[in-house]
Amino acid sequence: MVTADVQVADVTKSFGDVHVLHGVSLSVEPGGTLALLGPSGCGKTTLLRIIAGLEEPDSGTVAAGGRMLFSETERVAPERRRVGMVFQDWALFPHLTVAANVAYGLRKLPRDEAESRVADALAMVGLADLAGRSPETLSGGQQQRIALARAIAPQPAVLLLDEPFSNLDAALRTRVRTEMHQLLAELGITTIFVTHDQEEAFVLGDDVAVIRDGRIVQHGPPTAVYACPADRWVAEFVGDANLVEGSLSGTFVATVLGRFPVSCVMPADALEARSEPRPEAVDVLVRPESLLLTPDTRGEAHVELVEFYGHDTVTLVRTRTGELLRVRSPGAPVANRGTRVTVSYQGPEPVAYRRHTM
Ligand code: ATP
Secondary structure, three states: OOOOOEEEEEEEEEEOOEEEEEEEEEEEOOOOEEEEEOOOOOOHHHHHHHHHOOOOOOEEEEEEOOEEEEOOOOEOOHHHOOEEEEOOOOOOOOOOOHHHHHHHHHOOOOHHHHHHHHHHHHHHOOOHHHOOOOHHHOOHHHHHHHHHHHHHOOOOOEEEEEOOOOOOOHHHHHHHHHHHHHHHHHHOOEEEEEEOOHHHHHHHOOEEEEEEOOEEEEEEOHHHHHHOOOOHHHHHHOOOOEEEEEEEEOOEEEEOOEEEEOOEEEOOOOHHHOOOOOOEEEEEEEOHHHEEEEEOOOOOEEEEEEEEOOOEEEEEEEOOOOOEEEEEEEOOOOOOOOOEEEEEEOOOOOEEEEOOOO
């Protein structure tokens, strides 16, 4: 299957007075998977529809598969874009068989070729045995795979998935996600998928583009986005975050957890460039798993709540200065509610956020 990269540059879109996208740019490496992660209503689906050609931007350019699809001078029709899309509700035709659903985008091909493409696509998603069934008689996970088979049967250069797991109940979601992950790895097709779920974005995305209010606020590998979020909002959106008050002097920060070096200060002015000689008030990003909890009758913090998840435990700890910290420890709880503890920072050098910005 041919793979391609995607390049979206400076795309804006309004619906009447509602400005949905404000100069959005993003790119996907050939064969890569980009997770477009953002809260409800931030413009994710609109952006996907613009790439598919189902919506026209007000300005900007869209290129994929080495071709310009939209610019001031180009307008490639959706069916000629070689872009396959799986819609949020899958949009299957209940009155057609599984095979006929998958054949839907192949009507212009000779019958033999269409049949062989349908068979290939169904084999790829593991539904070859169910070709003659009605989609309604199949499970949610199977229906999702029909929609995927229908999108890949025309051999698109780019695959777009809109909230691929939102139609599945929680019990099924993790399993189907792993199946989809395996399939995408096997297909090697350039993919963009939309999600509001950070875990989904991190698990499936080679890169994550975080979108907020129609703007990409961060674009990078999941590990980089998690370790070094662009701002406080991203820090809290992509996982559990403690934002601990600190006093920054040079490259060191003093907090209730002690004094330690920071990796960077956001907004991203270089540390060396700071001319401010006096300590500066900052918030330090401390991930819950970077904290070590030790029962200690003379500790200055105490446990307010214990949440046992099986694989780990989250303990809510009130510090001597009144801050409430989330601490994630592997395995079973190490301290009960009401007990005194000490909390120490065990993580990599954290990020600090200046107070005068959001
Ligand atoms: P969700 O996760 O809830 O689907 P989203 O991030 O995908 O959200 P969009 O569906 O892109 O967001 O919608 C962004 C904004 O654009 C919303 O305020 C929505 O109401 C508005 N919008 C989307 N399509 C249209 C349309 N055809 N006409 C008018 N407004 C629209």
